[in-house]
Amino acid sequence: MHKESDIRLPLILGDKSYKDITDDIIRPIEAKAPKLWYLLFTISIIIALWGIGCIVYLLGTGVGVWGLNKTVGWAWDITNFVWWVGIGHAGTLISAVLLLFRQKWRFAINRAAEAMTIFAVFMAGLFPLIHMGRLWLGYWVFPLPNQFGSLWVNFNSPLLWDVFAISTYLSVSLVFWYIGLIPDFATIRDRVTKPIFKKAYRILSFGWTGDAKAWNRFEQVSLVLAGLATPLVFSVHSIVSFDFATSVIPGWHTTIFPPYFVSGAVFSGFAMVQTLMLILRKAYKLEAYLHVKHIEYMNIVIIVTGSIVGVAYITELFVSWYSGVEYESYAFLNRATGPYWWSYWAMMTCNVISPQLFWFKKLRTSLMFSFFMSIIINIGMWFERFVIIVTSLHRDYVPSSWTYFHPTWVDIGVYMGTLGIFFVFYLLFSRYFPVLPIAELKTILKSSGKNYKEGYGKGKGYWDKHSAH
Amino acid sequence: MADKVIFAMYDDDDKLMDGAKHLVANKVKVSDVYSPMPLHGIDAIIGVEHTRLAITAFLYGLTGTMLAIIGIRYMMIIDWPMNIGGKPNFSLRENMLSFVPIFFEFTVLCAAHGMAITYLIRNKTLPGMPPRNPDPRTTDDKFIMEIKTSENSHVAEKDLSKLIKDTGYIEIEEKNIL
Numbered sequence: 001m002h003k004e005s006d007i008r009l010p011l012i013l014g015d016k017s018y019k020d021i022t023d024d025i026i027r028p029i030e031a032k033a034p035k036l037w038y039l040l041f042t043i044s045i046i047i048a049l050w051g052i053g054c055i056v057y058l059l060g061t062g063v064g065v066w067g068l069n070k071t072v073g074w075a076w077d078i079t080n081f082v083w084w085v086g087i088g089h090a091g092t093l094i095s096a097v098l099l100l101f102r103q104k105w106r107f108a109i110n111r112a113a114e115a116m117t118i119f120a121v122f123m124a125g126l127f128p129l130i131h132m133g134r135l136w137l138g139y140w141v142f143p144l145p146n147q148f149g150s151l152w153v154n155f156n157s158p159l160l161w162d163v164f165a166i167s168t169y170l171s172v173s174l175v176f177w178y179i180g181l182i183p184d185f186a187t188i189r190d191r192v193t194k195p196i197f198k199k200a201y202r203i204l205s206f207g208w209t210g211d212a213k214a215w216n217r218f219e220q221v222s223l224v225l226a227g228l229a230t231p232l233v234f235s236v237h238s239i240v241s242f243d244f245a246t247s248v249i250p251g252w253h254t255t256i257f258p259p260y261f262v263s264g265a266v267f268s269g270f271a272m273v274q275t276l277m278l279i280l281r282k283a284y285k286l287e288a289y290l291h292v293k294h295i296e297y298m299n300i301v302i303i304v305t306g307s308i309v310g311v312a313y314i315t316e317l318f319v320s321w322y323s324g325v326e327y328e329s330y331a332f333l334n335r336a337t338g339p340y341w342w343s344y345w346a347m348m349t350c351n352v353i354s355p356q357l358f359w360f361k362k363l364r365t366s367l368m369f370s371f372f373m374s375i376i377i378n379i380g381m382w383f384e385r386f387v388i389i390v391t392s393l394h395r396d397y398v399p400s401s402w403t404y405f406h407p408t409w410v411d412i413g414v415y416m417g418t419l420g421i422f423f424v425f426y427l428l429f430s431r432y433f434p435v436l437p438i439a440e441l442k443t444i445l446k447s448s449g450k451n452y453k454e455g456y457g458k459g460k461g462y463w464d465k466h467s468a469h
Numbered sequence: 470m471a472d473k474v475i476f477a478m479y480d481d482d483d484k485l486m487d488g489a490k491h492l493v494a495n496k497v498k499v500s501d502v503y504s505p506m507p508l509h510g511i512d513a514i515i516g517v518e519h520t521r522l523a524i525t526a527f528l529y530g531l532t533g534t535m536l537a538i539i540g541i542r543y544m545m546i547i548d549w550p551m552n553i554g555g556k557p558n559f560s561l562r563e564n565m566l567s568f569v570p571i572f573f574e575f576t577v578l579c580a581a582h583g584m585a586i587t588y589l590i591r592n593k594t595l596p597g598m599p600p601r602n603p604d605p606r607t608t609d610d611k612f613i614m615e616i617k618t619s620e621n622s623h624v625a626e627k628d629l630s631k632l633i634k635d636t637g638y639i640e641i642e643e644k645n646i647l
Contacts, residue, residue, distance in 0.1 A: 018505065018610035144546055152544040156553060161570040168578040175585045182594060183608070187505065190605035206589065207598025210607055214592050215507040217520045221588045224526045225581055232577050239570055442506040446482075 009107055011448035014288040018442050024166065025189055025436050028284045033431055036283065038294060044423035051417005055130055063133050065410045072393045072405040077127045078243075079385040083268070084124035085166065085240055086381060089233055090269020091117025092173050095180075095183050096229035099222065099227045104444045105297050108290040112280060112430070113273045119425040120272070121170045123418040128162075130414070138300040139379050158242035165239040169232055176225045182208050183218070184434040224385065231281035237265045244388060251392030254319065260312035264381060267305035267351070270298050271377035278371045280435060289436055292365050301366040306355030309384075331392055339404055340391040343383050350380020355451075472619040472646045475629075476603050477638040478611050482508055485612040488636025489514045492616070495632050497624055501615040503607040522591070525582035533579025537572045603642070614638075619646070 023154075058065055068075055091113040098106035129138045141163045143153045153160050186207035192198055208214070241261035243253040274295065281290045318331035335344045354376055358364040390405050429435075446452045479485040489499050489511065499515040505532065514521065542561045545551065545568070550558035553614065557563050589595055607613050614636075621629055633641070 021620055022505075022609045050535065095550075143540070152549050154551060155541050155545050155571055156551070156564070156567040158570075161574070164574040164578075165570045168574045172577065172581040175581060179585060179588070183506075186600065186602075187608040189600060190602070190608045203596060205600065206594035206596055207600050208594050208601065208608075209602045210503050210505060210594075211602075212502045212504075212508070212511050212515060212517045213520070214594075215504065215510050216517055217522055217588055217592055220508050220522045221584060224523050224584060228526070228530075228577050228581050231573075235570065235573060242570075331561045439506040 008448075009293045010268075010450040011108065011444055012289055013291055013440065013450045014450055016288060016445060018445065021362050021445065022187055022191070022439050024286065024288070025434050025438050025441075026191060028430075029188060029432060029434070030192060034283065037427065037431065039182065040423070041427050044420050044427060046422050047416055047420025049420075051284045051414055051420050054413030054417055055126075058130060058410055059133070059135055061432060063131065065408060067404070067406045067408045067411055069403055071396045071401045071403040072390055074393065074409055075191050075390050075405050076386075076411045076415060077131045079382065079389050080418065081124050081127035082240060082261075082389075083382045084120045084127070084418065085237065085266040086265035087378075088117045088120035088169075088173075088269070089237060089262075090273050091115070091120075091264035092169070092176065092229050093266055093269065094273070095176060096226040096233060099226040100230060103297075104448060107437055107444060108117075108294045109273055109277055109298070110440075111177075111180065111433075112277055112435050113269075114173060114180070115426065115429045115433070116272060116276060117173050117269075118170065118177060119167065119429075120420050121173065121408040122425070123167060123422050125170065126418060143254040158239060161239045162243060162442055165236040169236045171227070172229055172232060176222075176229060177220070178224070179221055180440075181433065182206055183210060183439045184437060186210065187438050188434065218240050233305075234262055237262045249392055250327040251388065252324070253328065254316055256312055256315055257317070260309065260316075262289055263305040263308040264351075264384060265314070267309055267355075268377060268381035270301050270305070271381070272375035274298055274370055275378065278367060278374070280430060282428070284435060286436065289441065292367065295367060295370050296365050299358045299370060299373075302355055302373075303358045303364075306351060306377070310352035313348065316337050324364070327397075331395070334395055335387055335391045338391065339391060340387065340394070343387050343391065346379055347383040347387050350376050352382060354380070355368070378432070474644045474646060475616040475618070475633065476642040476644070477614045477616070477633055477636065478604065478606075478640040478642075479614070479637070480534065480611060480639050482612055484507075484637055485614060486511060486514065488633075488638070489518075489614060491636055492614075492632055495624075495628075497629065497632055498620040499614055500617045500620055503602050503604075503613040503615070505608050505610060505612075508612075521590075521643045522584055522588055525587050526580045529583025529587075530580030532583070533576040534572055536579070537575035539570075541568050541571065571619065617646075 013021075066075070066077065073436035091110075094106050094113045095110040098110070124462075129135055132138060141153065141160070143155075153163075182205055185201050186208035189198065189205045192201060238258035238261065241257035245254060245257035247253060277290060278295075281287055317332050317336075320328040323329070334340075354373060357369075357373070363369050394405060395402055477488070479488065485502065485504075486508065489502065493514055493516075494500055502511050502515060504511075511517070538561075545564065546559060546561050552558055561568075593601075602608065603613055604611065605614065616629075616633065618626070618629070624632070
């Protein structure tokens, strides 16, 4: 059995048994949803419908209804795309990288974070599709035999790499998530009494038995998928950054983009996990499984990745000056002092300065402050993408083409709409799916459960002596 | 003597592990164990061989790489060479660098999905399959050891039931195999 020091704060608080873990996590599924859930669900549905309406209007009328113009040809759409992809990174990172590093605290957040990943990548994928203008021709991005003189997609293009990266990432994350869910669906299947639920979970659980060989395979599959997903996570956001890094536009011409985008993605992903999980733990009374220590670990990741992002911003500024290229230097000076100075400084404040507050233990162990900061970081990371995209474009080479981007109500509507759709999915997930990995939490109960650490009233270390495995 | 399957149920994983060790030490073959979570170390005790899924993942990955190389070579070099800035478009090797991201992505795609599908098939877990665990409580907090008398013909029936009794189960169920 995995041993853990007694002085380390237990990962599962309270006097929990295996049964309690099952009960605590399945209770919200069996019970009637609270009023708050219906309220949030209604709000999300309304926003989602509004967003879908905006998308339909956009498709019917054309991309011209966005605030794009000749100079700023990419704006909120790609900003939102990169923002959502970034958020979609923490889930697989938590499950894959933390699994490889044997970080047991991930069990408190991995299931919900993976769900967040999948829904966020859905939302991200929507933007390039609707930006094409003709949604129904979206399949043209794949290399399919065709009648256009057998014209193939361009495998040299980072935009095509993106297609492959995002679709691989989405499908692999989905498989990773679902394979972890199967045993937990089986737990629900063997427990619920309502016939319709019983039937539904019976289908979802694929007839899972939980025999020794199945678990052996389960662990192997999880490990190998984690091993595959880890380079995948890094590759996907590197490739997203190539959309900009390989271009010749000043401001989109920096080799620092891949590592900087990856750490930015982890940074924003963890922030979004905190936003969602801090609400979920309260609503579903999961305080025993997700407590201050988990939040502190996440905040430490946030300081590290936030600092990497900060260093990257400063390096960019330095290199633009050091390169001696006038256009490059101007592009970066213009970001900080030009007409978009407010977005640059919003980004700097939210992403570089404010996470440094987490160096104070009091702040990084405060749940309220963490929640507040997670929102700030989400906003900051949206501005980061906005700064990279819009401020690099709005000053063209010819001053007569200089312009300023104003979002229209459709821009705003589509963005808000994706938030609505995301929350519709997420609320449904939290209502019908086990939000914590039941089976995996049981594996850490004896090594990291508070009651076991304290030896069930028999003094500390009792369990170490009396557990043979 | 009709063949029987004995299901001994435990309320703790350590008790089951100790029990399994005790039985195996006395030459009883434990055919399977059902548990609500992975039990580390049980495979070695009851003699479940380590899965070879990782090897299949490697093979699927290799297939993916090959497919990607063949596909991209056909599309970009043979069928429709694109002239991009006058770069040589007749050679896979010289264009390889910009194809690497998709080689990689496609490798991961094939390895992950191939392994996942194999896993589901080998585990007999597919949509619509009926649950096959002997007791619904094994997905909650109970642990079951499955012992088949047909595999333990070398142990006298009396000895077998005594050995199983020693393991401290909380419930026992016997089923006749027809």
